Amino acid sequence: AVIGQVALCVVLLVAAGLLLRSVQHLRSLSPGFDPEGVVTAQVALRDARYEDADAVRGFFRRTLEAARSVPGVESAAVGLSLPFERGLNMPFQTPDSAEGEYQLTTLVYVTPQYFESLGIPLLRGRVIDERDRAETAPVMVVNRAFSERYLDEDAGIGAQIRVSDLEPAEVVGVVGDVQQRPGWGDGSVGPLAPMPTAYVPVDQLGGDFFGLVHTWFSPTWVVRSEQGAAAVTPSLQAAVAGVDPLLPLIRFRTMDEVRSESIGMQRVQATLLAVFSALALLLAAAGVYGVLANVVASRRRELGIRMALGATRTEAMSTVTRDGLRLIVVGLLIGIPAALLAATALRGAIFGVEPIDPPTLLAVSVLLLASGLAASVLPALKVARLDPAETLRDD
Numbered sequence: 420a421v422i423g424q425v426a427l428c429v430v431l432l433v434a435a436g437l438l439l440r441s442v443q444h445l446r447s448l449s450p451g452f453d454p455e456g457v458v459t460a461q462v463a464l465r466d467a468r469y470e471d472a473d474a475v476r477g478f479f480r481r482t483l484e485a486a487r488s489v490p491g492v493e494s495a496a497v498g499l500s501l502p503f504e505r506g507l508n509m510p511f512q513t514p515d516s517a518e519g520e521y522q523l524t525t526l527v528y529v530t531p532q533y534f535e536s537l538g539i540p541l542l543r544g545r546v547i548d549e550r551d552r553a554e555t556a557p558v559m560v561v562n563r564a565f566s567e568r569y570l571d572e573d574a575g576i577g578a579q580i581r582v583s584d585l586e587p588a589e590v591v592g593v594v595g596d597v598q599q600r601p602g603w604g605d606g607s608v609g610p611l612a613p614m615p616t617a618y619v620p621v622d623q624l625g626g627d628f629f630g631l632v633h634t635w636f637s638p639t640w641v642v643r644s645e646q647g648a649a650a651v652t653p654s655l656q657a658a659v660a661g662v663d664p665l666l667p668l669i670r671f672r673t674m675d676e677v678r679s680e681s682i683g684m685q686r687v688q689a690t691l692l693a694v695f696s697a698l699a700l701l702l703a704a705a706g707v708y709g710v711l712a713n714v715v716a717s718r719r720r721e722l723g724i725r726m727a728l729g730a731t732r733t734e735a736m737s738t739v740t741r742d743g744l745r746l747i748v749v750g751l752l753i754g755i756p757a758a759l760l761a762a763t764a765l766r767g768a769i770f771g772v773e774p775i776d777p778p779t780l781l782a783v784s785v786l787l788l789a790s791g792l793a794a795s796v797l798p799a800l801k802v803a804r805l806d807p808a809e810t811l812r813d814d
Contacts, residue, residue: 421706425750425791426757428703429783431696433758436779437769438689444771445611445682451597452502453538454674456493458648459501460640460655461670464633472626476553478663479530479621482640485658491646492655496533497621497638499526502597502674503611503681507632511582511617513569523603524565525616526582528624528632534560534594536641537674544576544592551620557588558620563596565615580617585628588619600681609770610682640668648673688768700790703750707743707794743795747787755780 469475479497486495500506506525534546551558559580566575581587596613644651652671659668762774
């Protein structure tokens with residue numbers, strides 16, 4: 420029974436170790452932008468007053484002017500979605516697309532200063548700015564993943580892209596990739612990955628588009644400030660409430676909090692499995708202790724005779740300790756193959772680490788051996804306190 424407990428503990432510990440290493444990998448991914456000093460806030464625009472495109476643009480413009488007037492604010496912008504979040508998936512066609520052939524991209528509408536506020540680097544061309552108005556020719560900025568997958572690198576700037584039923588837009592710039600939650604695919608890329616993304620100016624979209632997307636998405640205000648989130652949040656709330664007190668900014672978050680939420684499910688899974696594996700480890704250690712305590716009680720006379728005949732206390736203690744470690748080793752020999760099978764089944768839930776991960780297996784083996792040694796200490800100490808003469812008289 421104890422060997423079975425140890426084997427089960429091995430399986431749980433290996434699975435927990437792989438999930439924890441996967442979460443660590445996700446947290447270590449380069450975000451692709453500068454999250455330091457960025458505060459975000461959302462507001463739901465499912466409001467009859469903002470069904471018209473001019474009303475939406477005017478609201479964005481006035482709130483951003485108010486936000487930029489707050490002391491310490493360096494830049495402010497609005498975007499349909501943020502890095503680390505799942506964006507709006509839209510079909511599009513390139514000049515090379517066949518009739519009726521569509522590809523998929525993440526579409527994000529943005530106001531000027533969006534890229535500056537997030538610190539997304541410009542690679543080629545230009546970003547969306549104040550010159551991109553409703554009366555000017557439609558433009559678009561794409562990220563590196565979009566350019567590499569769908570466009571000729573040399574001819575990417577200037578390409579005409581038609582997204583759904585929007586007007587064809589000219590690609591005027593290429594920016595760096597940011598980590599996002601994939602909106603399509605088989606899920607093998609993980610919860611965060613650079614996805615092909617197209618950015619379009621808010622001022623070049625119509626009311627029908629806003630009415631559709633605001634049913635499912637709440638736009639996000641992005642503010643870069645030299646102050647902390649706690650210091651700038653009240654000022655931003657007051658500034659925006661002055662524009663429309665019925666639509667206050669809500670859900671203030673830093674980009675670190677946004678990233679943490681994006682891998683929340685993976686973190687919960689890893690934590691739960693770590694708790695279960697810790698309980699299994701305690702049960703296995705208790706089982707080893709119980710077995711060894713019973714061994715000491717049943718072999719008390721034998722151990723006393725050995726010590727009377729010249730065996731040292733250390734030799735007598737090592738006899739008990741070896742029995743405990745033997746249980747752990749046998750459990751490891753049974754549990755590791757089972758853990759490898761379980762790890763293979765977890766392939767779809769781990770990212771950045773292979774199912775057969777030597778560091779995890781080594782750490783689990785060392786932890787179990789150390790636990791077995793610790794569980795053997797108390798029974799071994801009882802042996803050390805044996806008085807051979809008294810033991811022989813008692814029996």
